Amino acid sequence: MSLLLEVDGAEKRFGGLPALDGVTFGVDEGEILAVVGPNGAGKSTLLKTIGGLERLTAGSISLSGSKLDGLPPYRIRHRGVAMVMQTPQAFASMTARENAVLGAMFGSATGLLSEREARVRAEEALGFVGLSDRAEDPVATFNLHQLRFLELARALAGHPRLLLLDEVMAGLNDAELEASIGIVRTVRNQLGVTVIWVEHVMKAVMNLAERILVLDFGTMLAEGAPADVMRDPSVIEAYLGSSSSA
């Protein structure tokens, strides 16, 4: 498998405080990588630097060999990296379908799509996440779970290569959690999209992730197969020591 994303010595400081401190890892094409760690470990910051919402203080990020860090979010989107945030950010004045149309129209690597093309892709994406029958509804009528699926549809409508998911399974009930795990797996299996996924819900992580990266205080604590990583004493200490609720 070929390397898709490469993060090399990523460092991000807010004032003097490092949120990320020398994080280095790679993600293979088609992989599902989970990033875990206690609160404040730098997980979301890592995702935001990849998506372009935060700038690195030092280090570099590249996608298929070309530099990603320093680009604004919309450029990174055009390179094929789509992000779904923890708090859904659906466009409130639009219907579900329009949200997906917008994602297809502006989010494609091939440039702006015509409205007609965008509508076709939006339909596919909504169908994929199972929201076809809600397409005409305003987003105000959606619950948290549905909003996240809608955002996923908006991201997928642009045909991304890499999907960044930021704690998208927080606050879901068991049925919703299962549906979410299923859909992420399908996204990878059917569409071949690579997934980097920050998550607190360990049940989901152990179920879905193929590799885990553990962050603590902005540094990498461990990396590897889920079962191995979770047996690592330093991980257990960091994790259970500060976040027993997980």
Added chain:
Amino acid sequence: MRSLVPIALTAAALALVPLWLSDSDFRMGLALEGLLFTAYAIAFNLIFGSTKQLFLCVGALAGVGGYTAAILADRVGLPMLLALVLAAGAAAVTGGLFSWVAVRRSLDVIFTGIITLTFSLAFQNLILGQRNLTGGETGLLVDTGAGTILREPVPAYYVFLGIVVTYLVVFRLLQRSHVGWAFRALRDDEVAAELAGVNVPRYRIYAGLVGSGMLGLAGAFFAFTEGFISASTFSFGHVDIRVLVMVVFGGLGTLLGPVLGATVFSVIDEVLIGVGQLRQVVYGLVVIAFFVGFKHGLVPAIETLVRTIAGRMGARIGTKGD
């Protein structure tokens, strides 16, 4: 094409106004000023309503157009048409520059407002100070256009109606294109729009350029139809406050909101002339009353009403069907 129907209807309604007012030059003048403010309001709506850039220099940008056109035509001797184009260009570049700075420095609504307000005040002083060129406090008589139909009340009215209709069509076409999708997205949530791939800075600058060009062109036409411009023609107090009230009242970001707002407030202004000194007080009270009544503007309020009625009728038909 169907999306242009509201514009055609509006144009038809406004085209009838001279039939009713043409016996009074004074009233035709007020009607023309109403259209001038409608044009300002549409342009401001494009900038603020579509992309949340609070340009508090509507009058000043129109003034850039007005003075540029008057000076180029009268002093430099350029043909009127060329002067109009250059005037619109000058305003577009000025406004585009503000957008560019606001985008580069990531200025929020308030800071954009402060910077453009500062420009308004500076422009006012520039006009008053550059007496040789602008006539200072006395104002500037504009020779170009004199003796043509531009100075006759009814034709001048139709010129401005043409401008208003053109602006509405431009606004509508933008709304229906990629640009309109981008505007909606960035108005809803800027960060989400960027993450979805919308080049937010670019669309902000588009709005700044096009809207400011519209303001400059309207100001330039006014210089030629009126034959006289002064600092107060384009002052913050005379233009910006009224335009802001008109657009917010009519409905920010809507197609016909600015037209409705400008019409309503032009009529109110005219009606209140009889109240004399108390006019400003009454005007203020009316503004407060309207804003309390229609928080999101008149056009959205009407749309909601229509939808509610349609919904009720739909429900009734639905029960009959059962």
